[in-house]
Amino acid sequence: MAARARGIDTPAARGKQSLVSIPAAREKFRKFLVQKGLRATSQRLAIFDAAFTLEEHFTAEQLLDHARKLDDSVSRATVYRTLPIMTDSALLREVDIGSGEKFYRPNRDGGTTQVAQVVCLDCDKIFEISAPFMAWYGSTVSSKIGLTPVSQRLQVSAHCDAFRLTATCPRRG
Amino acid sequence: MAARARGIDTPAARGKQSLVSIPAAREKFRKFLVQKGLRATSQRLAIFDAAFTLEEHFTAEQLLDHARKLDDSVSRATVYRTLPIMTDSALLREVDIGSGEKFYRPNRDGGTTQVAQVVCLDCDKIFEISAPFMAWYGSTVSSKIGLTPVSQRLQVSAHCDAFRLTATCPRRG
DNA sequence: CTGCCTGCAAACTCTTTGCACGAAT
């Protein structure tokens, strides 16, 4: 337990635990690495843990900061090299909202759920909403031109109703 | 007519005319500039013409190349400074497929139509397919969390059926 | 003549890569 808790039980992580336990997810990641012939190094696991203790969508730079709190030997290069491995494993999802930098988000449910991203133009937060019909829409649209869909993203830019009234976004901060 | 045709009647432009005449669109752009207190300079109009004679989605760099054929005094900086003006005017649409660079596309229909982007993973082409249900779907999804949608994008990544069979994408080139 | 607009080049941001060292098998 003490060993398992290493790198997780930080002040930042406490109170942010999710539906699926982090150690279980990390075990999946470790197995994914081995299966791919990659090594389960301490840096890769630290980066993974950091990703799963960050609740919101995060950038590569934020992930680096967070991972360094768990293992200060983690470098920016390794974060960038580990991100595609994690997205390959489907434990992490890449979220591109067209803002120059990419966001990432842990896939706590295994990535089977179809979700739409709603980006609030007032506070820049990204909400993910279940959108079970998306796959159907994707194939409807693709089949018109002889393509078979692999994935689809519905992205909505929206204004916050509360913000318009009070000039404060209740979700900010 | 001779004056109007300046910068349009190029080999590249011929045979690529669209539903809406370019001079008419350019006139809208000119008016937009004036209304915003901006000047309708020859560079801005050359960039605009270049955008409207490019049929496919194009990058800033491709737009620069093309604009320079119409007016060789156009600089990269002016292209980058003009792009947001054109998207503001709604005559140009920005299309981000999460590939590092942004794509743009002239909005020949005025931008009222809801379209989904289908990106072919085999040939990297971007197809735009009418998706009238998108607006409804966007507001359904947003209203769940107290947001009012401004715009929405459905983006589908797909494989080419023909490519899978023949290893050649009939649309390539 | 005043102020917007331009080209140039440097700066900036985010990401990728070459290299030599270090760790795991």
Next chain:
DNA sequence: ATTCGTGCAAAGAGTTTGCAGGCAG
């Protein structure tokens, strides 16, 4: 031993910006 992974720093891609000069109103 051999292979793979790492940190560092430099390079790269795409975009933005400061500045001095130019052109339009």
